[in-house]
Amino acid sequence: MMAGSVLGYVALFFILRYMGPEEYGIIGFGMAFVGLFAFIADLGFNHAHIKRVSEGRDLGSCIGTFFVVKVVLTAVMIGCVLFSIFFWKVVIGRGFETPEHEPVIYLFILFYVITSLSSIPLTTFAARRETAKQQLPGLIEPMTRAPLIIIIALGTFGVFALAGAYVAGVIAILITAIILFRGYPIGKFDPKLFKHYFRFAIPIVVAASIAMISVNIDKVMLQLFWGSRFVGYYFGAQRLTAFLVMISTAVTLLLFPTLSEHHGKGEEKEIRRLTIVAERYVSLIIMPATILFIVFAKPILFLFNAEIAENATTTLQIMSIYSLVFSFDLLFFNQIMAVDRPGLSTKIAVVMAVTNIVLNAFFIPKDIRFLGINLLGMGAEGAALATAISAIVGLILLKIVTRRLTGTKWNPKILMHLVAALVMGIVLFFISDTFNIWDLFDPFWAGIIDLLLYMGVLLCMGLLGIGIYLGILIIFKEFKKADLKLFLNILDPRGIKDYVIVELKDNKIE
DSSP, X not given: OHHHHHHHHHHHHHHHHHTOHHHHHHHHHHHHHHHTTGGGGTTTHHHHHHHHHHTTXXXXXXXXXXXXXXXXXXXXXXXXXXXXXXXXXXXXXXXXXXXXXXXXXXXXXXXXXXXXXXXXXXXXXXXXXXXXXXXXXHHHHHHHHHHHHHHHHHTTXXXXXXXXXXXXXXXXXXXXXXXXXXXXXXXXXXXXXXXXXXHHHHHHHHHHHHHHHHHHHHHHHHHHHTOHHHHHHHHHHHHHTHHHHHHHHHHHHHHHHHHHHHHHTTOHHHHHHHHHHHHHHHHHHHHHHHHHHHHTHXXXXXXHOHHXXXXXXXXXXXXHHHHHHHHHHHHHHHHHHHTTOHHHHHHHHHHHHHHHHHHHHHHSOSEEGGGTEEOOOOHHHHHHHHHHXXXXXXXXXHHHHHHHHHOOOOOTHHHHHHHHHHHHHHHHHHHHHHTTGGGGOOTTTSOHHHHHHHHHHHHHHHHHHHHHHHHHHHHTTOSOHHHHHHHHHHHOHHHHHHHHHHHHHOOOOO
16 A cells, blocks of 8 residues: 555656646546446445445355346446536537547546446455455556656657556556466356345445535536646645545455455444454554644645645645545444445445535636626635545544444543644654745755655655654553554564465465
8 A cells, every 4th residue: 555655656746746736637537527427336335245244144145136236236336427428518508628638537437337336356356355356456557547647748649648647557456466366266146146236235325426516526626626737736735635544445355345244243342442442543644744844835735736735735634634634534433334234334324425515616717607697716625625524524523423423432542643743743853943944945946856855855854744743652651562563563564474374375265
């Protein structure tokens, strides 16, 4: 996951530095336009598959049933996207900002089709807690996409080729997943089993659809009211903070089957304990990273693109807060799902999504001319603020529900992490402001040596911050030798290599 994030940042660096925010905005819009309909290819059946497989149902029947469902839903999704393009162009007579917009949309239809089909083996791996098999395709994807993006950006091959690099990445995921999936039984479609899937998935349908719409509507609205350049500002900031959410996503994917297993055994105390432990470790990692993004938002963005640094600093700071809050949201969402109460998670997700959509409608546009309504016109900052507020609303509701449902209380250690991270941030801001560190560099117009020095200073400031953060936690005995040993084991390439080899060699399917 860490290697994939690094490659993703390298690719983003070349896109923003050598192609610019407008081209990246077209990519963001194309991905979001099709993404508005991507929920149709899921409709809650991914979670249902993980749930039923982790419960110990016949694996071949589960895979066969899930395969048929995914193929049908993916076909429906394609039809809906094509109809939406027809409706946009012909019925209401709207065009696209540039000639590149529509072809990019068609490429992202293919992107989402392949992503949907890849989820068949990947969710099976997740359900069986086969972490290496689940994560390996995700590593192959940036290893395929990043070199292509670098070549495209340096060769100025254009935004259509850039979209093609994203498609190539998900093709690599699908091929790798299929190879790892060999030997798994694929049974026939089981109508009775489908009913069990459907019963679990149906309460999630509304939440899944509205949530997926809310995730993508901001970029579509930015395109509609502000244009591709502002989509690029927002999408760039969003991508920079995406790895924070990835950490929590990785934890929750591992946690969900385990919590489901304990729920099946009636072990509520263990569910509470595991959730609190996961919350603590996610907080330990994400809290300082969030503050580093907030303090160094402008220097980080300036490294990628000077124009974005001038226009998206506040957006990046707000998106950092969103990523922190949403990381905790994911943990508690998965607890609710694991104890077989998808209806509750649906209601919360709907509240979050509706909040996000409504706030986007007020925050992003300057006005709605045909209604004569003046709005806030905050653009990319408005989209980020709407997203962050919806995540905060969700966390409040999730804490209330999980407290009543499983007795999971708020972990007071999280507050200690926050205080330590804030102290770290204040010290770093004082140092950088007092010595005017960033005024010494101009990486956009200087040579490669100055650019490397700039990156080195950023890295040193980050390491200094982590040292301050851990020092405070050690003083208050919140970071111990056991925590250090755990993180070192996670980061140890030898341990990871041995684990991956063992898992990939073990083809025994029970």
